[in-house]
Amino acid sequence: MNPYHDYENYLKEYPTPDGRFGEYGGAYLPPELEVAFAEIDEAYETICHSAQFISELRRIRKDFQGRPTPIYHCERLSRQLGQCQIYVKREDLNHTGAHKLNHCMGEGLLAKYMGKKKLIAETGAGQHGVALATAAAYFGMECDIYMGEVDIAKQAPNVTRMKMLGARVIPVSTGLKTLKEAVDAAFEGYMKEYKTAIYCIGSALGPHPFPKIVRDFQLIVGQEAREQFVSMTGMLPDAVCACVGGGSNSIGMFLPFVADPVELIGVEPMGRGSKAGDHAATITYGSKGILHGFDSLLLQDEKGAPLPVYSIASGLDYPGVGPEHAFLHDSGRVHYTYVTDEEAVEAFFLLSRMEGIIPALESSHGLAGGIQYAKEHKTGSILVNLSGRGDKDVDYIEEHYGCGDEFLAKHHI
Numbered sequence: 576m577n578p579y580h581d582y583e584n585y586l587k588e589y590p591t592p593d594g595r596f597g598e599y600g601g602a603y604l605p606p607e608l609e610v611a612f613a614e615i616d617e618a619y620e621t622i623c624h625s626a627q628f629i630s631e632l633r634r635i636r637k638d639f640q641g642r643p644t645p646i647y648h649c650e651r652l653s654r655q656l657g658q659c660q661i662y663v664k665r666e667d668l669n670h671t672g673a674h675k676l677n678h679c680m681g682e683g684l685l686a687k688y689m690g691k692k693k694l695i696a697e698t699g700a701g702q703h704g705v706a707l708a709t710a711a712a713y714f715g716m717e718c719d720i721y722m723g724e725v726d727i728a729k730q731a732p733n734v735t736r737m738k739m740l741g742a743r744v745i746p747v748s749t750g751l752k753t754l755k756e757a758v759d760a761a762f763e764g765y766m767k768e769y770k771t772a773i774y775c776i777g778s779a780l781g782p783h784p785f786p787k788i789v790r791d792f793q794l795i796v797g798q799e800a801r802e803q804f805v806s807m808t809g810m811l812p813d814a815v816c817a818c819v820g821g822g823s824n825s826i827g828m829f830l831p832f833v834a835d836p837v838e839l840i841g842v843e844p845m846g847r848g849s850k851a852g853d854h855a856a857t858i859t860y861g862s863k864g865i866l867h868g869f870d871s872l873l874l875q876d877e878k879g880a881p882l883p884v885y886s887i888a889s890g891l892d893y894p895g896v897g898p899e900h901a902f903l904h905d906s907g908r909v910h911y912t913y914v915t916d917e918e919a920v921e922a923f924f925l926l927s928r929m930e931g932i933i934p935a936l937e938s939s940h941g942l943a944g945g946i947q948y949a950k951e952h953k954t955g956s957i958l959v960n961l962s963g964r965g966d967k968d969v970d971y972i973e974e975h976y977g978c979g980d981e982f983l984a985k986h987h988i
């Protein structure tokens with residue numbers, strides 16, 4: 576039974592004005608930042624309804640990002656697996672190669688309307704940093720990206736890209752020198768200059784209003800895909816599927832289908848297996864808690880400290896998840912499943928070889944979920960959000976898995 580009957584109503588009802596999706600969401604902030612977040616919330620609620628903002632965002636999406644991105648029927652792949660038809664939404668064709676630019680351009684435009692001069696964020700693998708640095712260059716703004724020293728060493732090409740785009744990459748040397756410390760440092764930096772700068776989060780999470788802002792900017796993905804699918808096939812898909820890290824590409828893809836008779840499937844990274852520290856399957860194994868200023872499900876120890884997480888896809892290894900996903904899980908509207916590193920790599924090779932599209936490892940998780948569905952359902956259709964392209968992953972894959980011949984032999988390819 577679908578508890579939601581109307582997409583527009585759903586968007587109005589969730590989140591509540593204080594940022595709640597049922598028992599999840601909210602904002603737990605240091606007092607110094609309450610003013611800054613209230614300012615962003617108020618500005619967003621006003622500006623996002625202005626005709627000028629809407630038309631400027633539409634123009635950016637078309638002329639700069641290259642939207643709409645197409646959907647594509649994977650005929651060879653579908654035939655290889657059986658009768659169920661697999662379609663992909665090509666977010667990999669978005670400028671900079673992933674869906675992240677959808678919310679970064681929106682956040683940059685909001686900053687411009689608020690009169691801000693600088694964009695501030697943290698980055699883990701560097702994907703969010705590159706997308707935000709792109710937005711900053713477009714709007715002629717300064718950009719400070721906080722990044723752990725360990726990640727800086729591991730992600731040299733993205734560090735170079737950010738610098739070429741004009742961003743300042745600020746190394747963070749505290750603690751484990753990775754994403755968590757970078758988040759803390761970015762917040763500290765933001766606290767010092769919130770009058771002239773704005774903090775731009777990288778996924779549909781964090782304290783209110785960020786889960787809502789990022790979701791709203793990502794809805795374009797599902798809105799386009801729904802229309803395109805209906806005009807291509809004359810029907811709705813039977814299922815829609817996407818990978819879930821923090822939850823931005825999936826929430827944008829899912830919600831325009833929320834009131835439809837369409838199964839929604841979120842795919843989490845099961846990494847090397849189900850032992851703590853070997854995966855980042857937050858909804859599958861998590862429990863209720865607070866991390867980075869909001870209520871959600873998270874992977875935590877008995878004392879409430881976040882557990883270490885792992886995935887072959889660095890964009891998916893976060894111990895929490897956006898609050899709206901925790902909510903949609905509890906309400907039963909979205910079904911959350913998982914795939915392992917191995918299954919994601921197999922999907923990576925299958926799409927490359929059968930369709931000529933090399934997907935990001937994150938997106939390969941969504942695709943592997945779609946492949947599982949296609950194997951279990953002898954008819955029907957599934958639409959997968961291909962959140963990004965795999966150029967960034969090919970060196971790692973080649974070094975650890977070769978070029979796919981072994982994986983593909985299993986399928987007699």
Ligand SMILES: *Cc1c(COP(=O)(O)O)cnc(C)c1O
Pocket residue numbers: 673674675702777778779818819820821822823824825890891935937938962963964
């Ligand atoms: C960052 C990233 C993700 C994961 O982030 P979500 O917020 O869960 O969408 C997925 N795919 C790609 C290509 C990414 O860069």
